[in-house]
Amino acid sequence: MEGGGFMDRIERLRLLAELSTEHCELNHGPGTKGEDYPAVDYIVVNIGYKEDEVKEVSVRKLVIPVCAECAEALVGDEWTLLYCFLCGNNRWVSRQLAKLEYRHHVLWLRGCPECTKEFGGLYFADLPKEEGTVEFLVEEKELDPA
Numbered sequence: 001m002e003g004g005g006f007m008d009r010i011e012r013l014r015l016l017a018e019l020s021t022e023h024c025e026l027n028h029g030p031g032t033k034g035e036d037y038p039a040v041d042y043i044v045v046n047i048g049y050k051e052d053e054v055k056e057v058s059v060r061k062l063v064i065p066v067c068a069e070c071a072e073a074l075v076g077d078e079w080t081l082l083y084c085f086l087c088g089n090n091r092w093v094s095r096q097l098a099k100l101e102y103r104h105h106v107l108w109l110r111g112c113p114e115c116t117k118e119f120g121g122l123y124f125a126d127l128p129k130e131e132g133t134v135e136f137l138v139e140e141k142e143l144d145p146a
């Protein structure tokens with residue numbers, strides 16, 4: 001994979017064109033509406049993993065619109081985002097208040113209490129680092145996933 005270039009051009013243009021009508025898909029807490037948080041960027045991550053030694057689940061792109069507030073939180077040191085890529089459910093964890101020591105900007109979960117009884121584990125535990133690279137679409141910066 002070449003650095004920062006995994007989004008194909010046409011798709012990128014389409015997403016940029018739609019950005020003005022998108023809203024943040026990250027969790028702003030109970031009682032909030034996505035419509036109140038216009039998206040200013042997308043985060044893009046390649047999702048794909050080995051189910052076992054033989055079967056490889058194909059990579060797809062996960063594109064998530066984010067507002068300015070969330071984009072900032074994603075690159076800061078204060079918050080870690082827990083995001084279930086099976087159902088899209090997500091929440092923020094304050095690193096200061098968390099019992100576990102979080103170092104990452106985003107932890108991708110394969111399954112969460114919202115969509116399954118079975119916790120599938122942390123996605124990045126079995127991934128080569130570059131496959132889990134998260135990047136912003138508009139601003140050309142990358143997050144360190146793990």
Ligand SMILES: [Zn+2]
Nearest residue numbers: 024026067070
């Ligand atoms: Zn947001």
Ligand SMILES: [Zn+2]
Nearest residue numbers: 084087112115
């Ligand atoms: Zn879920």
